[in-house]
Amino acid sequence: MGDKPSAVVGADAERGRRRWRFGGAVVDETTLELRVDGVDAELERKPLEVLIYLLEHAGEVCTKDELLDAVWPGRILSETVLTKCIGRLREAVGDREQEIIKTVYGFGYRLIAPVQVELAATRQTAPIGFHPGDHPPTRPLWTLIERLAEQGETWRARHEKTREQRVFKFALDEATLGALKREITLFRILNDSLGERAEIVRLLDWNLEEPPYFAEAEYMDGGSVADWVRSRGGVAAIPLAERLEVVAKIASALAALHSVGVLHKDLKPSNVFVKPVAGQPIDIALGDFGSAAVFDPRHIDRLDITRLGFTKTVAPSSRNAATPPYAAPETLDGGAFTVKADIYALGVILYQLLTGDFHKALSAGWEHDIDDELLREDLALATAENPGARLADAEVLARRLRTLEERRAQLKRQREAQARAEDARRRLAGSPARTSSIAALLVLLLVGLAISTGLYLRARHAEERARIAAAQSEALARFLSNEVFAPASNGAESAERSTPLERLRRAGDDIDENFAGQPRIAAELHYRFGSSFAQLRDYASAAPHLRRALQLGEPIDKTGAGPVLGSAAELVGIDYILGQLQDTLPRYEAVLTAAEARIAADDTALLDLRQQVALGRYRLGDWSQAAQALQALLKSPGSSSPPSAFVGATELYLGQVLTDLARPADAEVHLRRAVDVLTRTLGAMHARVAEAQSALGRSLADAGQYVEAAAELDKAQDLAAHSAAAAPWIVAQPRYFRALLLLQLDQPKKAEPILTQLIESEDATSAAYDQAQAAPELDHTAAVRQALGEAYAREGKFDDAVATLQRAVAVRERAQGPQHPATVSTRLSLAECLVAKGRDAEARVILATPTIDLSALPAVHPIAAELDRVNGLLAQHEGNVEQARKWFDSSLAILQALHGPEDWRVLRARQELQSAASS
Numbered sequence: 048m049g050d051k052p053s054a055v056v057g058a059d060a061e062r063g064r065r066r067w068r069f070g071g072a073v074v075d076e077t078t079l080e081l082r083v084d085g086v087d088a089e090l091e092r093k094p095l096e097v098l099i100y101l102l103e104h105a106g107e108v109c110t111k112d113e114l115l116d117a118v119w120p121g122r123i124l125s126e127t128v129l130t131k132c133i134g135r136l137r138e139a140v141g142d143r144e145q146e147i148i149k150t151v152y153g154f155g156y157r158l159i160a161p162v163q164v165e166l167a168a169t170r171q172t173a174p175i176g177f178h179p180g181d182h183p184p185t186r187p188l189w190t191l192i193e194r195l196a197e198q199g200e201t202w203r204a205r206h207e208k209t210r211e212q213r214v215f216k217f218a219l220d221e222a223t224l225g226a227l228k229r230e231i232t233l234f235r236i237l238n239d240s241l242g243e244r245a246e247i248v249r250l251l252d253w254n255l256e257e258p259p260y261f262a263e264a265e266y267m268d269g270g271s272v273a274d275w276v277r278s279r280g281g282v283a284a285i286p287l288a289e290r291l292e293v294v295a296k297i298a299s300a301l302a303a304l305h306s307v308g309v310l311h312k313d314l315k316p317s318n319v320f321v322k323p324v325a326g327q328p329i330d331i332a333l334g335d336f337g338s339a340a341v342f343d344p345r346h347i348d349r350l351d352i353t354r355l356g357f358t359k360t361v362a363p364s365s366r367n368a369a370t371p372p373y374a375a376p377e378t379l380d381g382g383a384f385t386v387k388a389d390i391y392a393l394g395v396i397l398y399q400l401l402t403g404d405f406h407k408a409l410s411a412g413w414e415h416d417i418d419d420e421l422l423r424e425d426l427a428l429a430t431a432e433n434p435g436a437r438l439a440d441a442e443v444l445a446r447r448l449r450t451l452e453e454r455r456a457q458l459k460r461q462r463e464a465q466a467r468a469e470d471a472r473r474r475l476a477g478s479p480a481r482t483s484s485i486a487a488l489l490v491l492l493l494v495g496l497a498i499s500t501g502l503y504l505r506a507r508h509a510e511e512r513a514r515i516a517a518a519q520s521e522a523l524a525r526f527l528s529n530e531v532f533a534p535a536s537n538g539a540e541s542a543e544r545s546t547p548l549e550r551l552r553r554a555g556d557d558i559d560e561n562f563a564g565q566p567r568i569a570a571e572l573h574y575r576f577g578s579s580f581a582q583l584r585d586y587a588s589a590a591p592h593l594r595r596a597l598q599l600g601e602p603i604d605k606t607g608a609g610p611v612l613g614s615a616a617e618l619v620g621i622d623y624i625l626g627q628l629q630d631t632l633p634r635y636e637a638v639l640t641a642a643e644a645r646i647a648a649d650d651t652a653l654l655d656l657r658q659q660v661a662l663g664r665y666r667l668g669d670w671s672q673a674a675q676a677l678q679a680l681l682k683s684p685g686s687s688s689p690p691s692a693f694v695g696a697t698e699l700y701l702g703q704v705l706t707d708l709a710r711p712a713d714a715e716v717h718l719r720r721a722v723d724v725l726t727r728t729l730g731a732m733h734a735r736v737a738e739a740q741s742a743l744g745r746s747l748a749d750a751g752q753y754v755e756a757a758a759e760l761d762k763a764q765d766l767a768a769h770s771a772a773a774a775p776w777i778v779a780q781p782r783y784f785r786a787l788l789l790l791q792l793d794q795p796k797k798a799e800p801i802l803t804q805l806i807e808s809e810d811a812t813s814a815a816y817d818q819a820q821a822a823p824e825l826d827h828t829a830a831v832r833q834a835l836g837e838a839y840a841r842e843g844k845f846d847d848a849v850a851t852l853q854r855a856v857a858v859r860e861r862a863q864g865p866q867h868p869a870t871v872s873t874r875l876s877l878a879e880c881l882v883a884k885g886r887d888a889e890a891r892v893i894l895a896t897p898t899i900d901l902s903a904l905p906a907v908h909p910i911a912a913e914l915d916r917v918n919g920l921l922a923q924h925e926g927n928v929e930q931a932r933k934w935f936d937s938s939l940a941i942l943q944a945l946h947g948p949e950d951w952r953v954l955r956a957r958q959e960l961q962s963a964a965s966s
Contacts, residue, residue, distance in 0.1 A: 064076060064077055064166050065164050065165070065166060066164065066165050066166070067099075067102045067162060067163070067164050068162070068163040068164070068165075069102065069105075069147065069158070069160045069161065069162045069163070070140065070142075070146070070147045070160040070161075071083060071084050071140075071141075072084075072088075072140050072147075074095070074098060074099065074102065076099070079092070079095060081095060081098075081139060081140075083139065083140055083141065088139045088140070090135065090136070090139045091135065093118060093119075093132055094132040094133075094135040094136050094139070096117075096118045097114055097118050097129070097132045097133065097136065098136055100114060100117050100118060101114075101148065101156065101157075101158040102158060102162055102164075104158070105158045105160075105162040106157065106158070106159070107157065108151050108154055108155055108156075108157045109155050109156055109157065110154055110155040111126055111129055111154070111155045111156075112155075113155065114129055114155065114156070115128075115129060118132075127751070127753050127754065128754070130949045131751055131947060131949065133148065133150075133156060133949065134947040134948045134949040134950075135947065136148060137948055138947070138948055143948070146159070146160065147159065147160040177191055177194075177200060177202060177217070178191070179191055179192060179193060179194075183202075183204065183215050183217075183261060184254070184257075184259060184261075185254060186204075186215075188206055188207050188208060189204045189205070189206055189207070189213070189215070190204060190205055190207060191203075191204050191215070192204060192205050192212075195214065200216070200217035200219060201214060201215070201216045201217070202214070202215045202217075203266060212266040212268070213251065213263050213264065213265065213266050214248075214263070214264045214265070214266050215261050215262075215263055215264075216230075216261060216262050216264065216337075217259050217260070217261045218258075218259065218260040218261065223337075224260055226337040226338070227253075227255075227260060227261070227262055227337070228255065229336070229337070229339065229340075230250070230262065230336045230337050230339070231250060231253055231255075231262060232341075233309055233336045233339050233341070234247070234249070234250045234336065236307055236308070236309060236341070237303075237304065237307065237309060240307040241303055241307065244303060245300075245303060246296070246299070246300035246303065246330070246331060246332050246333060247300070247304075247332055247333050247334065247336075248264050248265060248267060248320055248332045248333070248334035248335075249264065249265050249332075250262050250263065250264050251263045251264065251265060264334075267320035267321065267322060267332060267334070268323075269320065269321035269322055269323045269329070270320065270321060271316055271317045271318070271319060271320055271321065272293065272297075272316045272317075272319045272320075272321060272331070272396075273316040273317055273405050274321070275321040275329065276400075276405070281403060282400060282402075282403030282404075283403055287401075289328065290400045290401070291448045291449075291451065292328060292448070292449070293329065293331065293400065294393070294396060294397045294400060294444075294448060295444075295445040295448040295449050296330065296331045296445075297314075297319055297331055297333070297393060297396065298393055298441040298442065298444045298445035298448070299441070299442060299445045300331060300332075300333050301314065301333070301389055301390070301393055301441040302440060302441040302442035302445065304333070304389075305386050305389070305440075305441065308341050309336075309339060309340070309341055310339060310340045310341075310384060310385070310386065310388075310389055311333060311336065311338075311339050311389050311392075312338040312339050312340055312384055312388070312389070313335060313337075313338040313339075313370060313373075314333070314373060314389055314392040314393060314396070315370050315373045315392065315396070316396060316399070316405050318333065318334050318335040319331055319332075319333060319334070319396070320332045320333075320334050340384065371408070372395055372407075372408035372409060373391070373392035373395050373396070374388075374391075374392075375387065375388035375391035375392070375434065376391075376432050377434050382434075385434065386439065386440075386441075387434040387437045387438070387439060388434070389441070390429055390437060390438050390439075390441055390444070391429065391430055391434075391437065393429060393441060393444065394409070394426055394428075394429025394430035394444075395408075395409050395430060397425070397426060397429065397444075397448075398413065398416075398417075398426055398430070401416070401417055401422065401426075402416050402417075409430055413426070414427075421447075421451060421454055421455060421458070422451070425444060425447050425448065428444070428727055429444055436726075438723065438727075439719060439720055439723040440720055440723075443691075443694075443724065551576070551579065551580075552588060554576075555573075555576045555588075555592060558572045558573055558576070559595075566599045566600070566602075566603060567600075567603060569595075569599055570595075570596045570599035570600040570603070570610040570611070571596075571609065571610050573592045573593070573595045573596035573599065573610065573614075574592070574593065574596035574600075574609070574610035574613050574614050574617075576592045577589045577590070577591075577592030577593035577596060577614060577617060578593075578613070578617060580592065581593075581617055581620075581621060584774075586621050586624060586625060589617070589621060590618065590621055590622075590625070593614040593617050593618050593621070594614070594618070596610040596611070596613075596614040597610075597611055597614045597615060597618070597638070600614070601638070609652050611638060611642070612638065612639075612642055612646075612652035612653060612655065612656045613652055613655070613656075615634075615635040615638045615639070615656055615659075616635075616652075616655045616656040616658075616659040617659075618631065618635065619632065619635055619659040619660060619662065619663040620659065620662075623663065623666050624827075626861070626862060628663055628666060628667060629667060629864060632660070632663045632664070632667065635656070635659075635660055635663065636660055638656070639653075639656050639657060639660050642656065651690070651693075654680065654693060655693070657676065657680055658677070658680055658693070658696065658697055658700070660676070661673050661676035661677050661680065661700070662700055664676065665700070665703075665704050665707075666863075667863070667864075667867065668863065668864070668866070668867035668868050668869070668870075668903070669903065670704055670707050670708050670868065670903070670904070671708065671903060671904075671905075673700075673704050674701060674704045674705060674708060677697055677700055677701040677704060678701060680697050681694070681697055681698070681701070690728075691724055691727065691728040692724075692725070692728045692729060694724055695720075695721050695723075695724035695725035695728055695729075695735070695739070696721075696725075696735070698717045698718070698720045698721035698724060698739075699717075699718065699721035699725070699735070699738065699739045699742060701714075701717045702714045702715070702716075702717035702718035702721055702739075702742055702743070702746060703718075703742050705717065705746075706718075706742065706745055706746045706749060707868070708904070708905060708908070709749070709905060709907065709908045709909055709945060710905075711746040711747070711749040711750035712750055714742075714746040714749075715743065715746050715747060715750065718739060718742050718743040718746055719743060721739040721742075721743075722736060722739045722740055722743060725739055731766075732766065732769065734766075734767065734774065734777050736766060737763045737764075737766040737767040737777055737780075737781070738763075738767075738777050738780065740759050740760075740762050740763035740766065740781075741759075741760065741763040741767075741777075741780045741781045741784055743759045744756045744757070744758075744759035744760035744763060744781065744784050744785075744788075745760075745784045745787065745788075747759060748784070748787065748788045748791055749791075751946060751947065751950070753788065753791070753792060756784075756788055757785070757788060760781045760784055760785050760788065761781075763780070763781040763784075764781035764782060764785070767780070767781060775808075775809075776827075779805055779808065779809065782801055782804075782805060783801075783802075783805055783830070783831055783834070785801060786798040786801040786802045786805075786834055786838075787834060789801075790834060790837060790838060790841070793841070793951045795837070795838040795839075795841035795842050796838075796842060798834065798838045799835065799838045799839070799842070802831055802834050802835035802838060803835060805831050806828055806831050806832060806835065809827075809828045809831065827858075827862060828858060829855045829856075829858040829859040829862065829863075829869070829873060830869065832851055832852070832854055832855035832858065833852065833855040833859075833872070833873045833876055835851050836848045836849075836851035836852035836855055836876055836877070836880070837852075837876055839851060840876070840879070840880050840883065845880055845883055845884050846884075848880045849877065849880050849881065849884065852873065852876050852877035852880060853877060855873045855876075855877075856870070856873050856874055856877055856893075859873045859874075865897055866897065866899075866900055868901075868903070868904060868910060871899050871901070871910055871914075872909075872910050872913070874893050874894070874899070875894075875899075875910065875913045875914055875917055876913075877893055878890040878893040878894055878917050879913070879916070879917050879920070881893065882917065882920045882921060882924070887921055887924055887925075890917065890921060891921065894914075894917065894918075899914060901914065906941075907941050907944050907945060908941070908945075909941075909942075909945060911941055912937075912938045912941035912942050912945070912956075913938075915934045915935070915937040915938035915941070916934070916935070916938040916956065916959070918934045919931045919932075919933075919934030919935040919938060919959065919963070920959075922934055923962075923963055928963055931963040932960065932963045932964055935956065935959050935960040935963050936960055938956050939953065939956040939957055939960055942956050943956075
């Protein structure tokens with residue numbers, strides 16, 4: 048056909064039935080499938096839509112504005128989005144040399160390959176009209192008993208001999224056949240991925256060979272959740288705990304679906320089925336996946352499942368099938384259906400089970416229907432109108448519901464502690480001490496209460512232990528009153544101990560004398576004093592107390608595990624700040640190993656130490672092992688779930704590690720969970736939320752989502768600036784990541800002043816801190832110095848770059864060691880600058896002293912690409928053209944896999960390879 052195929056078959060009536068052929072590729076609009084040289088090519092929906100637009104206008108120059116308006120109507124987007132789509136297209140069709148899609152610089156793109164187009168025939172299915180007593184085709188021993196749905200042909204059937212019952216779902220037309228195929232594919236994904244853990248109605252057989260097509264499913268004789276409630280005499284007759292457990296089971300089942308990339312899209316009571324178990328609480332099974340979608344089609348590929356009802360190019364369906372009142376607000380407005388839309392439907396089910404009415408919609412003022420404040424909080428999180436404020440993980444709701452009583456007790460303890468803290472504040476109101484010192488005293492007062500509570504809880508199963516705990520608590524209270532809160536006497540000693548902070552230090556010095564022969568109490572107090580000083584960032588005072596707590600607590604049995612594990616966990620971070628972690632981490636790992644052998648896996652102190660040891664490994668450069676340890680922590684071992692703040696922090700740390708491992712897409716998942724959990728747990732204005740948003744912005748930038756990254760970093764910077772508890776490095780972090788974003792956008796002149804200001808500020812802060820502390824901290828400015836050196840180099844200021852990077856290397860090696868991945872990265876940045884200055888011999892010394900070892904990193908990693916590039920530059924300077932080509936080719940392959948074909952680093956690498964090849 049001609050060069051303008053859209054003029055021939057471009058009418059709206061024919062759109063969606065066309066099959067395009069060009070350059071060895073075929074695009075089938077009926078299935079939204081792209082095949083290249085006869086093989087399915089993986090391509091997302093938006094790049095495919097860009098391709099179809101280019102095909103419709105083959106031979107014409109399509110401007111960037113035209114493409115953006117056609118594919119993203121009504122949205123204001125950066126041209127980077129379109130550039131990434133074109134890059135994905137070229138990668139999918141193998142268009143490295145622009146022989147298919149030509150870039151018209153400054154304007155847009157033109158599809159220059161010859162194009163052919165034809166119309167695909169529409170497949171027809173046979174009409175169906177079943178009646179009770181009929182036999183399904185090819186199933187003569189099965190008899191249809193009753194129709195189960197008002198819409199469609201879904202029937203309950205009974206086997207004539209075994210009397211077993213099943214459900215037959217028939218396809219009426221092309222649309223229902225597609226839904227049937229999709230349901231079969233989704234069942235296979237869930238069954239193959241989750242096995243028996245998949246709480247779903249199972250498909251037992253299907254017929255797709257000849258019409259009428261159908262699928263056979265197990266029959267749930269318990270009916271739906273709505274049927275179950277009616278059979279029990281209504282919601283009011285069912286205990287609240289039982290209703291909450293049903294919702295928790297639905298939530299866990301839904302979370303399992305989401306974990307393997309599946310959206311249900313029509314969650315409602317009639318699609319949740321009950322499986323009665325004799326003498327046990329009911330189980331549930333999710334059913335009716337005809338509207339479901341796969342939001343991560345890679346699961347299909349990994350399982351080697353035939354894509355019935357799906358193609359590699361089809362994105363999750365934009366058709367929003369959820370039934371009112373279970374449809375999330377954003378889907379009613381035409382927004383995409385996401386995990387959070389499923390969670391909204393789950394929240395509505397919870398609301399209806401609490402209020403006793405399955406016809407009741409969630410409308411304004413629903414809060415008045417729920418008496419329990421914690422359940423109101425749970426519902427608000429699950430059904431927030433803004434999906435950004437909604438829970439991101441259904442399993443979180445399951446945990447919240449299953450720990451409701453524990454949360455109530457925790458809330459009560461928290462309010463009691465707040466009341467006591469307020470009483471202490473009033474007692475200290477007349478003190479002239481600094482605010483930080485008063486805060487330290489308040490912390491210590493609450494410490495005494497926490498000790499009393501903790502000792503009581505440990506002893507609650509034994510009368511004798513309860514008596515001991517009471518005596519110990521009394522002794523602790525007496526010590527705190529006499530040593531810390533004692534009224535000041537007249538005389539010299541009064542002046543010496545006039546400030547609350549001095550009282551803390553003096554009282555800490557007296558612990559061993561006051562509790563000689565009582566190591567449990569002494570260990571607990573040293574731990575609490577150390578923690579208090581650590582919160583004040585007085586690490587010189589904190590470390591000796593924590594080490595003493597460890598020394599006293601280790602010989603004691605597991606009742607002394609609290610101060611031992613807590614002190615070890617605190618010391619991991621403190622020793623890193625003081626530059627001692629390389630020597631001390633093995634000690635804390637040994638403490639952890641010993642504790643794991645004798646303490647329950649879900650013990651809070653044990654979980655904290657496991658988290659901190661994993662973080663210590665990350666700080667020392669063992670990124671892969673740290674990622675594995677943090678992932679294991681998120682599996683919630685033991686009988687109870689970890690606290691939400693712990694889960695949020697672990698998600699944050701894991702996201703940071705995965706970002707460093709060059710896995711930004713995986714990191715984004717965990718960092719979004721971290722923002723969600725920490726916001727709900729700590730409040731939207733907490734400094735830890737700012738830290739998580741900063742990390743999310745960095746991972747988005749690494750993934751090439753520059754506009755989204757900038758938005759997250761703006762939010763983080765604003766939040767950190769307004770958070771009273773934010774440490775200086777949390778305030779600086781969004782600005783540092785913003786500078787890295789500018790470097791990724793190849794805008795070093797904009798990045799330079801930000802980085803210069805950060806270094807000046809950090810130098811001033813470090814100097815002030817060093818003057819105030821007995822044990823100085825190590826310089827941790829290397830990352831900022833490295834970025835500044837790279838900015839100088841890109842601007843051609845190589846002398847400044849070399850000097851800055853030499854300082855950065857020295858700081859890195861002193862703080863983290865010569866083989867830490869971050870140190871290696873800084874060494875490579877310095878070597879690159881030296882090569883650019885013609886100082887090849889010095890660059891080789893940098894690479895060889897010591898020899899760089901990247902075995903702990905993934906093969907596809909930016910540091911590996913940079914090492915290959917520097918080696919290529921050195922080989923090229925030596926005239927070893929063949930070796931240079933190999934190094935450049937390896938670097939190009941890594942960069943292209945990480946950033947796509949249009950990134951400036953990839954373009955530079957391609958130019959260097961071409962230059963070496965033409966030498």
